[in-house]
Amino acid sequence: xxxxxxxxxxxxxxxxxxxxxxxxxxxxxxxxxxxxxxxxxxxxxxxxxxxxxxxxxxxxxxxxxxxxxxxxxxxxxxxxxxxxxxxxx
Numbered sequence: 001x002x003x004x005x006x007x008x009x010x011x012x013x014x015x016x017x018x019x020x021x022x023x024x025x026x027x028x029x030x031x032x033x034x035x036x037x038x039x040x041x042x043x044x045x046x047x048x049x050x051x052x053x054x055x056x057x058x059x060x061x062x063x064x065x066x067x068x069x070x071x072x073x074x075x076x077x078x079x080x081x082x083x084x085x086x087x088x089x
Contacts, residue, residue, distance in 0.1 A: 002021070003017060003018075003021030003022065003027045003030075004027055004030060004031045006018070006021065007021075007027060007031075008031075014027055014028040
């Protein structure tokens, strides 16, 4: 379970999983099998029931990748500054 969580949490490809978790194909197969069996759904239901709040649990799994040249767009004047305040030295 920890290998699957590690790969998803860090936004890795399965083939980039640490060797300590075993073969990446095994992790992927386990993830697919558990997903189709509803294991993760049952985990989320148990978590929401323990919280004592609403029956909905929302998890933000936003992952953004930016091209390496996008960091220099602000310096080149190709992207507007976020604020007009003083810039840090």
